[in-house]
Amino acid sequence: MNAIQFGEPVSGKTVSARVSPAGGLDILSRNEVARLRDASGSGLHQLLRRCALAVLTSGNLSDEPGTIFEQYPDFDIQVLQEDRGIKIELKNAPEQAFVDGRIIRGINELLVAVVRDIVYISTQLESGGFDLDETVGITHAVFEILRNSRILRPQVDxxxxxxxxxxxxxxxxxxxxxxxxxxxxxxxxxxxxxxxxxxxxxxxxxxxxxxxxxxxxxxxxxxxxxxxxxxxxxxxxxxxxxxxxxxxxxxxxxxxxxxxxxxxxxxxxxxxxxxxxxxxxxxxxxxxxxxxxxxxxxxxxxxxxxxxxxxxxxxxxxxxxxxxxxxxxxxxxxxxxxxxxxxxxxxxxxxxNKDAFFFNWALDIPLPFQQPFRPTHEAMASLALHRDRPRHELAADLRRAFSGIVAGNVKEDGVRAIAEHGPFVIDGEADVMRALDDLLKAFVAQHRMKLPGGTAYEPCYVVRT
Known part of the structure; x- marks a missing residue:
């Protein structure tokens, strides 16, 4: 399969600049700015740096986690509180995000979205604003994050x-x-x-x-x-x-x-x-x-x-x-x-049913579909992939199996876990495992696991058939 190439290759050339946020981020508190600058384990700076660099390298052709950080090891971002509002300071940022030394407007807006969501979510979690232990609370958190992003539009069909x-x-x-x-x-x-x-x-x-x-x-x-x-x-x-x-x-x-x-x-x-x-x-x-x-x-x-x-x-x-x-x-x-x-x-x-157009409140999403699945080797091996279960429960565990493979393919934590402990082992009912193995082999043969280029794909999983 000849795969499409997206955008222009990342050049490695850099620009340093101080930019004014383009909409959606008016002011931040001193505490929020301090947390964004905090590079310790409890701070937000590393998360901000990772997400910001992803936005600044829009069009990057690699899906290898860590690749963009290898290309831009000296990149840094700081959010500054100034007398007239917020400034974003970029050091050694990818040149492709700028035109004649000025940041592209669309990339500026995406950069603002990164700062906005990181600050809002961390503040809500720290203050206990989100109850993530029960279904209603999690749905409320999803609603609040979407509302804060100004995406929910009332009075629109x-x-x-x-x-x-x-x-x-x-x-x-x-x-x-x-x-x-x-x-x-x-x-x-x-x-x-x-x-x-x-x-x-x-x-x-x-x-x-x-x-x-x-x-x-x-x-x-x-x-x-x-x-x-x-x-x-x-x-x-x-x-x-x-x-x-x-x-x-x-x-x-x-x-x-x-x-x-x-x-x-x-x-x-x-x-x-x-x-x-x-x-x-x-x-x-x-x-x-x-x-x-x-x-x-x-x-x-x-x-x-x-x-x-x-x-x-x-x-x-x-x-x-x-x-x-x-x-x-x-x-x-x-x-x-x-x-x-x-x-x-x-x-x-x-x-x-007098339900909102902008948010599907009526759809029932049980807690097992909402709780984060951390794809450890133990968690992947313990998935109950058998057809003698209620169908929605089997679908939920099959979803987790695929989620674990995604993590092993492209997420930093997942890739590191595979490197340290070997591939995930997926086990279950024989017919289901054979069908799963056939499907995954087809994905590999059709180059659907990773973008082509570089080394051949090495499965991060073993299916016991």
Missing amino acids: PNLVVCWGGHSISRDEYEYTKRVGYQLGLRGMDICTGCGPGAMKGPMKGATIAHAKQRRKGNRYIGITEPGIIAAESPNPIVNNLVIMPDIEKRLEAFVRLGHGIIVFPGGVGTAEEILYMLGLLLLPQNQEIPFPLIFTGPQQSAAYFEQIDRFLRLCLGDEVSRHYRIIIDDPAAVAHAMVSGIDKVRNHRLD
Whole structure:
């Protein structure tokens, strides 16, 4: 598979500058500034530096954790309190973030989002503003983070389509995501993705052209990420609303609370994790009557990919699971038409039930779907991957298995754990393990695990078949 290359290679050249934040960050307290400058284990400086460098290297071609820090070992960022407000001081920052010595406006806005979310979340956690021990409290935290980011818009009809899919996809698949985004944009849809390259960038790129043709203003290209992912998948330059959630589970909840429908493009283990999260929720009896359009789509060459995903889901979760999604191959207009029709049902349902358009309060998300999963070797080995369990529980544990592989592939902590202790061991029911092993081997063969280039992919897992 010939993989698409995204953006320009990072040059390694640097610029030092002091910039004024572009919107969304008016003032900070002395305590907040001090915490952002604190480089100790309890401070926020290392987290700020990691996320800021990811934003400044938008278009980076590597998904190896730590690579950008090797290219820019002397990079630093400081938030300064001055008499007229906040300044952001960048030392040895990537040259690609500047034009004629001035920071690019869009990158400035994403940098502000990084500071905003890091400060807000840490302050709320420190003060006990978030109750993360029970379901209502976690959903409240997700809502508050999204509200603080100024993304929730009242009095706007449902029109936000979440697009999931891989960062390592073929040129044909990438072009197809753009065509789908174009059809969505022509119909007035906004786009929300994981904010990275590949299937996270293509729909936004297609929608921008369609929005321009329709002379549509106030368009939203929302990117939702988390600290463990952002360094490996820098935000693409089209994102105009960036949110950094505390962990992958709150990121997933943000997608389904914020979006009105989901389109899934070809991807790898991260995409499989997202699919299983969504289906796990839709399989819950209390969510059976809630409309939520879910469409799998890709070009003709991806038909076999979705056939294999469909077989895997039916084997693990039963044939009935297929009623929760629709597969449309090589027809962007049909995808957009089906999504608009599905979102009309969402609108009517929320009107009937007096639910908000901007946040899906009615969807029931149990605590096991919300609690952060730390993919240690012990935790991965203890997953109960057997079909004699309730289907939504099996879906939740399968989601955790894929989440662990994502961590072992691209997250700094996961990569370090694999280097120290060897691959994760995944065990369970024989038929499920054989199907899982076949699926993962297909991902490897199709170069869906990592961006091509460099050394050959070494699996961070062993599936006991």
